[in-house]
Amino acid sequence: KNQVEQSPQSLIILEGKNCTLQCNYTVSPFSNLRWYKQDTGRGPVSLTIMTFSENTKSNGRYTATLDADTKQSSLHITASQLSDSASYICVVSLYGNNRLAFGKGNQVVVIP
Amino acid sequence: NAGVTQTPKFRVLKTGQSMTLLCAQDMNHEYMYWYRQDPGMGLRLIHYSVGEGTTAKGEVPDGYNVSRLKKQNFLLGLESAAPSQTSVYFCASSPHSSGGAYEQYFGPGTRLTVT
Numbered sequence: 483k484n485q486v487e488q489s490p491q492s493l494i495i496l497e498g499k500n501c502t503l504q505c506n507y508t509v510s511p512f513s514n515l516r517w518y519k520q521d522t523g524r525g526p527v528s529l530t531i532m533t534f535s536e537n538t539k540s541n542g543r544y545t546a547t548l549d550a551d552t553k554q555s556s557l558h559i560t561a562s563q564l565s566d567s568a569s570y571i572c573v574v575s576l577y578g579n580n581r582l583a584f585g586k587g588n589q590v591v592v593i594p
Numbered sequence: 595n596a597g598v599t600q601t602p603k604f605r606v607l608k609t610g611q612s613m614t615l616l617c618a619q620d621m622n623h624e625y626m627y628w629y630r631q632d633p634g635m636g637l638r639l640i641h642y643s644v645g646e647g648t649t650a651k652g653e654v655p656d657g658y659n660v661s662r663l664k665k666q667n668f669l670l671g672l673e674s675a676a677p678s679q680t681s682v683y684f685c686a687s688s689p690h691s692s693g694g695a696y697e698q699y700f701g702p703g704t705r706l707t708v709t
Contacts, residue, residue, distance in 0.1 A: 486636065513692075513693050513694070513695075514694075514695045523703075524702055524703070525598075525684050525686075525700030525701050525702050525703050526637075526684075526700050527700070528697045528698070528699075531695045531696075531697065532695075533695050571636070571637075575692045575693055575695075576693065577693060578693050579691075579692070579693050580625070580642060580644065580650075580691050580692050580693065581639055581642075581652065581653070581692065582637075582639070582692050582698070583636075584636030584637040584638070585636055586634065586635060586636050587636070
């Protein structure tokens with residue numbers, strides 16, 4: 483059973499619009515939560531990393547939120563651009579562990 | 595500063611053949627990782643290393659071996675390739691443990707097909 487669930491699985495949005503991606507996790511004990519962007523045919527690139535004490539972090543037009551009590555996170559993309567077309571992966575780090583638990587990703591397609 | 599590089603980028607093997615995937619990083623990172631990514635699944639950890647000369651098993655280590663003879667290099671070996679090992683392989687490195695809020699930097703990936 484995957485410990486990190488993402489929704490929606492895929493999303494098509496118009497250029498310039500906003501969108502929000504969801505991540506629910508059951509990983510425990512929790513250390514930090516990451517969002518990665520993965521362009522087709524490339525390796526993942528880190529967008530944000532949040533520890534359990536942080537509830538929001540921004541990176542340009544990307545804003546991640548974290549509710550450690552409900553074990554939920556979201557990634558909000560503002561004023562989407564064609565270059566935002568990618569898979570967005572939610573990743574949770576276990577406390578005291580070298581391993582990461584990866585979600586399957588949210589596939590976002592931005593159309594003009 | 596090239597970051598994390600992987601060779602080769604693509605490879606086709608026949609069942610039973612062997613090969614080695616090379617990962618190199620120029621950021622002086624202690625930790626290095628090998629993942630595989632399959633359609634419809636999240637990345638899964640194969641093996642990792644916490645420093646030169648060390649290796650440890652990850653989530654899906656069977657059929658793979660690794661070596662970290664030099665700090666900057668992490669090799670992934672397939673002794674006898676099987677069709678189930680058809681996947682995209684990613685190497686990553688980080689300065690410290692993932693349990694801390696340290697970024698993992700990923701390479702561009704190696705697409706391996708086993709026929």
